[in-house]
Amino acid sequence: MTILRHAARGLRTGVFSFAAVALLAMGANWGLALPIERGESAASASPRHVLVVSVDGLGASWLTHPPPNLHIPNFKRLMEEGSYAEGVWSVYPSLTYPAHTTMVTGRMPAEHGIYSNLSSREAGKNSKDWFWFSNAIKVPTLWDLARQNNLTTSSVFWSVTVGGPINWNIPEIWDPAKGMAGDPLYVAKFATPGLLFEAALELGPPQGASDDVMKVKLTGFVLKKHQPNLLMLHLAELDGALHQRGPASPEAAAAVEKADERIGELLTAVKAAGLENKTDVFIVSDHGFLSVERSISPNVLLARAGLITADENGNVTGGKVFTMADGGSFFISWPESQNLRADVEAAIHPLRDEGALYGELGREALKDLGAEPAAQIALEAPSAASFDSKASGEVIQKLPQTTGTHGHLPFRPGLAASFIAWGPHIKKGGALGHIPMTAIGPTLLKALGIEKGQLGPHPPLDQIFK
Numbered sequence: 001m002t003i004l005r006h007a008a009r010g011l012r013t014g015v016f017s018f019a020a021v022a023l024l025a026m027g028a029n030w031g032l033a034l035p036i037e038r039g040e041s042a043a044s045a046s047p048r049h050v051l052v053v054s055v056d057g058l059g060a061s062w063l064t065h066p067p068p069n070l071h072i073p074n075f076k077r078l079m080e081e082g083s084y085a086e087g088v089w090s091v092y093p094s095l096t097y098p099a100h101t102t103m104v105t106g107r108m109p110a111e112h113g114i115y116s117n118l119s120s121r122e123a124g125k126n127s128k129d130w131f132w133f134s135n136a137i138k139v140p141t142l143w144d145l146a147r148q149n150n151l152t153t154s155s156v157f158w159s160v161t162v163g164g165p166i167n168w169n170i171p172e173i174w175d176p177a178k179g180m181a182g183d184p185l186y187v188a189k190f191a192t193p194g195l196l197f198e199a200a201l202e203l204g205p206p207q208g209a210s211d212d213v214m215k216v217k218l219t220g221f222v223l224k225k226h227q228p229n230l231l232m233l234h235l236a237e238l239d240g241a242l243h244q245r246g247p248a249s250p251e252a253a254a255a256v257e258k259a260d261e262r263i264g265e266l267l268t269a270v271k272a273a274g275l276e277n278k279t280d281v282f283i284v285s286d287h288g289f290l291s292v293e294r295s296i297s298p299n300v301l302l303a304r305a306g307l308i309t310a311d312e313n314g315n316v317t318g319g320k321v322f323t324m325a326d327g328g329s330f331f332i333s334w335p336e337s338q339n340l341r342a343d344v345e346a347a348i349h350p351l352r353d354e355g356a357l358y359g360e361l362g363r364e365a366l367k368d369l370g371a372e373p374a375a376q377i378a379l380e381a382p383s384a385a386s387f388d389s390k391a392s393g394e395v396i397q398k399l400p401q402t403t404g405t406h407g408h409l410p411f412r413p414g415l416a417a418s419f420i421a422w423g424p425h426i427k428k429g430g431a432l433g434h435i436p437m438t439a440i441g442p443t444l445l446k447a448l449g450i451e452k453g454q455l456g457p458h459p460p461l462d463q464i465f466k
């Protein structure tokens with residue numbers, strides 16, 4: 001599934017084997033020196049606690065205009081007792097890693113440097129690597145400012161956190177050679193030394209729990225044992241269901257209900273950690289979803305025009321232009337010094353004739369959207385279609401079943417992301433219309449009581465605070 005490669009997905013082991021982690025941890029040399037002392041010596045006296053839960057792919061309409069009979073009592077409770085946005089405008093492309101990084105920096109991809117999920121900018125090189133490592137972020141993050149203000153932090157599978165100065169860090173990463181299928185022992189190499197071992201001892205065998213269930217258990221463990229001021233959790237199972245079956249499917253609705261159950265478990269975990277009276281909870285997401293019935297392969301046209309090269313399997317191996325298929329969008333870059341615009345335009349022209357484009361964005365538009373500065377053109381997928389990276393075969397293919405994707409312009413109907421705030425410092429019914437994703441970081445800073453430092457130019461959402 002080419003498109004899935006561009007989707008946010010967590011680890012898909014189905015069973016996050018704590019027993020295996022524990023066994024290995026006993027004799028392991030973890031090898032990765034973290035740039036921060038262990039949490040025990042970094043304890044903070046701040047009374048403020050913030051739990052940020054990203055439900056990957058949760059479009060705002062699931063919450064604001066839910067289908068009849070959708071059972072989401074926990075989301076509804078937080079919305080009724082707290083404040084929520086009608087929608088959040090994501091970033092372009094509306095993908096997991098750029099969006100998650102915008103939430104913790106208050107800045108658009110053009111500034112923070114996480115331009116897409118995939119990190120390589122060289123055709124055919126490391127094409128499966130994602131932007132896992134936090135040192136790719138070019139601007140200060142929420143965890144940087146928390147640390148500067150003597151607050152403690154934790155990440156449980158939050159995106160782009162590997163190696164970050166986070167006190168208790170279980171980052172999201174997988175072995176690119178093995179695909180996105182998760183490997184807890186691989187994650188353990190990049191986690192705070194000993195943390196997964198401690199968790200394994202405490203939590204015991206997972207007994208068939210799903211990945212999101214295990215992430216929630218890990219979150220409960222970290223909250224209780226270490227009481228970080230900031231904990232950022234990334235749940236990814238909903239995104240998987242939406243990619244596989246599309247947002248209109250019964251499977252998608254069932255996955256939203258499961259996510260709601262996870263929220264209920266997290267609220268219980270906050271209580272069990274004794275943090276109920278001082279924790280503000282933020283439910284966020286990175287993007288919504290659109291249904292897909294056909295797949296479009298612009299690389300086939302670019303290869304025919306000699307602008308890219310490909311192997312016999314249709315994988316791009318090189319070329320004059322670099323392309324990035326991001327589901328709902330398709331970015332094309334080439335060096336500024338080479339005037340390839342007319343050639344590229346001519347090559348992709350058949351897409352227009354076929355009705356296979358919703359639109360095309362040039363440099364000025366991409367600049368206004370805060371997208372990747374090196375991109376020259378972005379193609380936007382038409383209704384019910386998705387772009388893939390395949391460079392041989394048919395240009396347009398009907399899919400055997402309806403799937404789902406994102407990556408489009410963040411303003412297209414269905415793409416808006418979610419935001420709910422709830423807790424002792426949050427007003428009930430603080431009305432918010434649509435908000436930009438860049439408002440989230442400054443708002444989290446305010447919830448943490450951090451006055452020293454800034455995350456981007458947007459002011460915090462003052463109206464939600466008591």
Ligand SMILES: [Zn+2]
Nearest residue numbers: 008056096286
């Ligand atoms: Zn996502």
